[in-house]
Amino acid sequence: MAVADPSCRLVVVGASLAGLRAVEAARKAGFEGEIVLIGKEDHLPYDRPPLSKAFLGVADESGVLPEPTYFRTEETLRDELDVDVRLGVAATGLDTVGRTVHLGAETVRYDLLVIATGAHPRLIPGAEGLDGVYPLRTLDDSLAVRAKLEEGARTVVIGAGFIGSEVASTARKRGLDATIIEALPTPLVRATGRDMGAAIASLHEKNGTALRCGAGVASIEGNGKVERVVLDDGTVVEADLVVVGIGVVPSVDWLAGSGLMLDNGIVCDENLWTGVPGVYAAGDVASWVNPTLGQRQRMENWTAAAEQGAAAARNALDPENAKPYGTVPYFWSDWYDVRIQFVGSPEADEVLLVDGDPDEGKRWVALYRRGDRLIGALTVNGQTEIMKYRVMIMKGAGWAEALEFADKRRAAHAEKLAAAGVS
Amino acid sequence: MKCVVDFEKCTGLGICESLAPEFFEVNDDGDLLLLKEDITDAELQEVEEAVAGCPTEALSIER
Numbered sequence: 131m132a133v134a135d136p137s138c139r140l141v142v143v144g145a146s147l148a149g150l151r152a153v154e155a156a157r158k159a160g161f162e163g164e165i166v167l168i169g170k171e172d173h174l175p176y177d178r179p180p181l182s183k184a185f186l187g188v189a190d191e192s193g194v195l196p197e198p199t200y201f202r203t204e205e206t207l208r209d210e211l212d213v214d215v216r217l218g219v220a221a222t223g224l225d226t227v228g229r230t231v232h233l234g235a236e237t238v239r240y241d242l243l244v245i246a247t248g249a250h251p252r253l254i255p256g257a258e259g260l261d262g263v264y265p266l267r268t269l270d271d272s273l274a275v276r277a278k279l280e281e282g283a284r285t286v287v288i289g290a291g292f293i294g295s296e297v298a299s300t301a302r303k304r305g306l307d308a309t310i311i312e313a314l315p316t317p318l319v320r321a322t323g324r325d326m327g328a329a330i331a332s333l334h335e336k337n338g339t340a341l342r343c344g345a346g347v348a349s350i351e352g353n354g355k356v357e358r359v360v361l362d363d364g365t366v367v368e369a370d371l372v373v374v375g376i377g378v379v380p381s382v383d384w385l386a387g388s389g390l391m392l393d394n395g396i397v398c399d400e401n402l403w404t405g406v407p408g409v410y411a412a413g414d415v416a417s418w419v420n421p422t423l424g425q426r427q428r429m430e431n432w433t434a435a436a437e438q439g440a441a442a443a444r445n446a447l448d449p450e451n452a453k454p455y456g457t458v459p460y461f462w463s464d465w466y467d468v469r470i471q472f473v474g475s476p477e478a479d480e481v482l483l484v485d486g487d488p489d490e491g492k493r494w495v496a497l498y499r500r501g502d503r504l505i506g507a508l509t510v511n512g513q514t515e516i517m518k519y520r521v522m523i524m525k526g527a528g529w530a531e532a533l534e535f536a537d538k539r540r541a542a543h544a545e546k547l548a549a550a551g552v553s
Numbered sequence: 554m555k556c557v558v559d560f561e562k563c564t565g566l567g568i569c570e571s572l573a574p575e576f577f578e579v580n581d582d583g584d585l586l587l588l589k590e591d592i593t594d595a596e597l598q599e600v601e602e603a604v605a606g607c608p609t610e611a612l613s614i615e616r
Contacts, residue, residue, distance in 0.1 A: 151605075179608065201610075432608050433568060440605065462566055469583065471567070513583040517570035524571070546581065 133447045138163035140446070141231055141238055143221045144246030145169025146178065147432065148413030150201055151439030152244040157211050159447055165213045166238055168231070170220040170247075173269055175201045179432055181272035182296040183464050186279060188304060195276070198269050221247065224388040226406045242408045242446040245385075245396060246439055249378035249414040249430065254288065254347060261355035263372045266293050275373055279304055283371035286310075286359050288347055290317035290331060292463040292470075294375030298339045299465040301371075309340040309367050311347060311359065313376075321461075323476045326496055326508050329488035330470060333510075337466045378430060380415045393417065395428045400454035402442040410446045412438035422456035422524065423475055423505070431461040458523045468492055469513060473520040474506030484536035485512070485543065495539075497532055504532035515539060554592040555615040556600055558585060562611035569603035569612060576600060585611075 140156055142149045145167050153167055169175070177199040189195045207213045216233070223232035224245075230237040251265030262283070264274050275297065279285070285301040287294040290312035301308040310317075318327035334341040346362035350372055359367045380395035390404050391397040395417035402410050402418050411418075413435040417428040429435070438455055445452040463470045478498035486494030488510070495515050498506030504527045507519035518539070522532055556576055563585050569577040570585075575596070578586045592600050592614065604612040 177608075433606060436606065436608075458571075460568065460571075473571075511583075513565050513567060513579045514581050517567040517574070517579065520571040521574060543581075 133160050134162070136162045138241045139166065139239060140164070140242045140244070140443070141166045141168065141240035142244045142246060142443075143168045143231060144248055144413065144415070145171070145175050145215070145217065146246065146248055146413070146435070147175065147201070148246035148248070148435040148439035148442075149244070150175040151436050152246060152412060152443035153207075153211055153213050155440035155443040156447060159444055161447055163241075165211070166240075167207070167213050167215050168219055168221055168233065168238070169215070169217045171268060171270075172218040173198075173200070174204060174207070174215075174217070176269055177201060178267075181269060182266050182293045183300070185272055186276050186297065186300040195280075221384050224385055224390070226389045226409060229408065240408070243410070244439070244442045244446060245404075245409065245411045245415060246413045246435075246442075247381040247384070247415050248435075249380045251374065251378050252376045254350060254374055254376070257350040257356070257372070257374075260350060260352050262352070262370055263350055263356050263374065265374050266297060267378070275371065278371035279306065281370070282306060284369055285371045285373070286367050286369040287373045287375060288359070289313075289375035289377070290334075290341060290343070291375050291377065292318075292321070292461070294373060295331075295334065295465050296463060297373045297375065298334065299337065302337055302339055302466070308338075309342065309369075310334060311345050311361065311367070312341065312343045313346055315344045317341075317343065321476060322472060322508055323478060323481050323498070325481055326476075329494070330510065332488060333465055333468055378414065380417075380428065382415060400456070401445045401449075401452040402438060402455055403445060403449070403452065408446065410442035412442040416442075418455065420456055420459075421454045422458055425475070425477075427459070427475075429459055431459060433457070433460045458520050460520060468511055470508070470510050471513070471516040472506065472508050473516060474498060474504075474523045475500070476506055478505055482533075484533070485515070485540045486510070495536065497536060499529045499532075502529050503527070504529055554597065555590045556587065556592055557590075557613045557615050558587050559611045559613070560585070562609045563607075564609055564611075566608055568606040568608065572603040572606055573599040577603065 257263045285308045287298045287310045290310045298308040317331045348360045396411040398418040400419040441455040480499040493511040495512045496508045509516040565579045565583040567579040
């Protein structure tokens with residue numbers, strides 16, 4: 131077994147959350163061989179969710195802007211985890227026969243490989259080189275966006291997904307004008323289904339953000355720096371900052387010709403194994419079979435990245451005892467003063483509102499049915515509800531059971547409100 | 554062994570509740586409640602999963 135073999139070398143490509151967790155899990159499992167961690171960005175592994183949330187916020191009373199959250203110091207990585215960290219270096223190729231990763235002219239030999247190269251944002255062609263137009267994926271992106279917000283930028287967000295919505299929300303919190311332009315008639319359909327997508331999107335208008343759905347972008351214009359976004363119907367929206375949040379593409383270009391199967395990411399089995407000896411994948415780049423929901427998926431969320439990184443490393447080190455990685459997917463998003471949480475899958479036969487009312491309040495709970503099974507749950511400011519449904523989905527709970535539970539929870543919540551004197 | 558929550562870091566995302574519901578619950582206000590502290594050997598794995606699963610690294614185990 132590789133764990134006990136000090137001559138075995140583990141290479142992890144991708145130095146964000148999944149890559150870091152792979153390294154940590156290998157050491158925790160007792161792996162004594164060499165570990166090389168390769169990261170394209172210059173930064174030590176850092177936490178991405180805050181980049182579109184708290185990190186964009188205003189300075190505190192002493193004038194200090196929010197600091198980035200680095201997961202580990204350089205010393206911890208090098209000395210405690212004994213990792214050879216190579217930052218600012220992009221992997222450019224993979225030779226699965228010779229077992230080497232190419233970093234430009236340099237090659238790095240591996241015995242075991244965990245690929246966690248993540249995903250990169252889709253961009254809008256034609257806006258290259260215009261100051262003030264950014265995607266939001268990296269720390270550098272977020273710093274650039276924040277600098278414009280600090281200047282009081284009129285903000286236009288392209289794409290009403292979660293990242294873009296969080297940026298718009300932050301701009302509004304700073305008292306700035308914010309407009310969201312969405313190509314589809316309803317936002318967030320892929321993530322939460324049509325009805326709930328519309329319900330959540332209504333939060334924008336309630337909070338003073340203009341939301342234009344079914345609107346295509348004709349051009350992003352300016353002289354050196356961005357000045358306006360022109361829509362397909364000729365509408366002009368003035369802008370000092372344009373954030374492009376139209377989704378991401380798995381970062382697999384460097385794997386062309388490697389022999390790995392690529393189809394919306396790296397195709398893996400339920401153990402996160404690519405089918406090529408010693409090669410595993412984790413995080414946003416991995417398309418794997420999720421046994422908990424019984425479907426092939428590629429996740430783009432924190433929890434999956436963290437857990438898959440660790441699971442891929444453990445399975446790489448001990449393939450004979452490999453364990454399938456199963457999960458009930460979870461993501462959250464913070465807009466205005468609302469926390470949106472989703473567990474499970476939005477691909478459902480029915481979506482039922484079981485508590486609250488999107489039209490009236492800032493709190494509601496919706497359940498998702500597939501066949502006779504509970505397959506998903508969405509809460510808006512329902513922090514005390516959401517994880518109870520995650521547990522039910524994990525256990526494969528039936529729809530009837532979920533509805534019965536929802537009834538009890540609704541009654542309990544109503545009672546609590548009554549006791550507190552809220553009607 | 555004891556479970557420790559750093560409430561400065563916790564934002565009530567609740568993953569811990571789904572992994573170890575006997576220890577953690579997020580309340581109506583979105584704040585985390587630590588339901589019990591002491592961890593038995595049988596419970597260690599689930600609490601370790603909760604620690605690893607916390608997006609704000611707010612949880613730890615005091616041994």
